[in-house]
Ligand SMILES: NC(=O)C1=CN([C@@H]2O[C@H](COP(=O)(O)OP(=O)(O)OC[C@H]3O[C@@H](n4cnc5c(N)ncnc54)[C@H](O)[C@@H]3O)[C@@H](O)[C@H]2O)[C@@H](O)CC1
């Protein structure tokens with residue numbers, strides 16, 4: 001169910017399918033090539049109706065998550081052109097392709113050129129060429145390496161194409177005249193590539209990008225690091241990537257996600273059971289994964305005889321005089337996440353101005369300084385309050401204060417409830433080595449990339465270089481549930497499981513959006529979800545709320561954090 005694999009994991013799965021099950025590799029290649037041809041035919045049909053310029057990821061029809069755009073228009077009914085004109089809230093929506101869609105290759109009359117590499121990715125392209133021709137497309141092949149250098153199944157496909165008389169040329173370098181061509185198939189490099197594209201491969205990728213033609217990439221865009229999402233120079237900028245068998249990590253991490261365009265995930269005949277048996281631990285956060293893999297009820301059904309005590313009580317320790325809004329957003333979001341009660345603890349000096357800011361909240365004086373800042377002494381009061389609450393969320397808007405790290409250590413070790421640590425509390429954590437801190441209840445850390453960099457002691461660029469890999473390692477090494485925020489948030493559990501979310505959009509990069517997420521995670525923990533369930537579900541719902549909020553505005557970039565709470 002939507003595992004996300006590394007190239008090595010994919011190779012192992014291919015090996016098991018061919019060697020252990022005996023599925024001939026040429027059959028997998030045939031299925032792959034046919035799937036690519038089907039997607040090209042579907043794209044060519046859409047072109048007549050205006051092409052989707054935005055990208056996104058695609059899943060299956062029964063799996064249509066919120067934010068999954070129908071072709072040509074989005075959840076709010078805006079057309080591609082509308083979104084493009086705005087430079088767009090690119091939703092994480094996936095246009096899903098399973099075997100049922102888009103059906104057999106439909107007749108078309110366009111001229112497409114297939115760029116052929118010398119590995120199995122090239123073989124996939126050769127099969128696609130054959131199916132396109134069969135459907136009436138005019139197709140020619142452009143080999144990036146001498147055709148004689150192809151081996152194995154790819155060589156078999158080369159010979160079939162030659163026997164059918166498919167026109168072929170060998171690329172000699174430099175620019176290329178693609179006149180009359182409607183689109184290109186990138187079958188140059190797949191999961192077997194290593195390092196930046198070399199020699200003629202690099203030149204051909206650059207020429208393909210410069211052509212301005214739509215490019216359909218086989219499996220991954222050539223030049224993409226399939227594991228990390230890094231793009232080499234050059235890297236194919238695809239309109240559609242037909243991802244074969246299983247999602248590759250690099251397709252869900254930026255900048256790779258951007259280079260891939262819209263991702264159509266297609267089965268090529270490797271049985272799902274085989275993937276299950278491999279014990280793959282990273283998954284795309286689709287509704288079915290939430291439900292069946294994480295055991296979350298996306299419908300959030302409540303017991304008919306439930307009462308506010310049933311749904312838990314959150315204690316939020318957040319906000320200070322200059323940043324009281326962070327606490328308010330966090331506390332209100334916890335309520336909207338469905339918990340029964342929320343107590344917002346804040347410095348006493350700020351408390352009067354918070355009265356009636358949200359009538360549903362209970363307020364608690366946590367002491368603090370005359371200037372409305374937090375002080376280390378407030379730990380006693382917070383621990384007393386936490387004794388009768390179900391969850392403690394700390395950090396949004398608390399600022400820095402003397403003894404802060406020791407304050408956090410006391411909450412970490414002595415609060416016998418699940419703990420959510422965000423914002424300034426993460427910066428406190430980054431100042432110390434907390435490996436020796438004792439904690440038996442779950443803890444969820446919610447860093448954005450800058451906070452993650454401080455926690456891990458590396459540069460932000462290094463965090464972004466391989467978000468999935470870093471999140472998995474950090475969560476396991478530190479025994480925490482980690483929510484690495486940003487486009488395609490990664491949620492990693494201490495046991496090695498990880499999930500990648502694709503709901504949401506860049507309009508959510510607005511002050512306070514993270515405070516809302518922290519409150520939501522706390523609110524779900526209070527209702528009995530465990531650390532990874534609460535973190536993953538909250539991230540998913542938070543992105544969905546962002547999409548809904550954007551739909552209510554003229555422009556997605558106008559949304560503010562409160563809109564997210566209202567859209568829950
Ligand atoms: N059973 C399988 O293994 C299947 C594999 N499939 C396809 O096969 C692909 C993987 O195929 P391969 O493992 O043959 O590898 P690739 O087709 O990705 O390419 C490997 C070839 O490219 C060359 N190369 C590697 N890095 C390069 C670079 N940086 N610059 C220039 N040339 C470079 C290598 O010398 C090698 O000849 C998948 O992405 C998928 O498209 C599909 O056909 C389905 C079945």
Ligand SMILES: Nc1ncnc2c1ncn2[C@@H]1O[C@H](COP(=O)(O)OP(=O)(O)O)[C@@H](O)[C@H]1O
Pocket residue numbers: 423448485486487488489503504505506507508509510511512513514515516517542
């Ligand atoms: N490009 C994006 N796509 C999807 N979600 C995003 C994007 N940018 C930011 N977000 C989400 O918005 C929230 C911002 O949180 P954060 O950076 O902590 O802001 P703040 O500290 O102001 O509350 C996170 O949940 C993040 O994942």
Ligand SMILES: [K+]
Pocket residue numbers: 121186187188189190217218219220221222
């Ligand atoms: K490719």
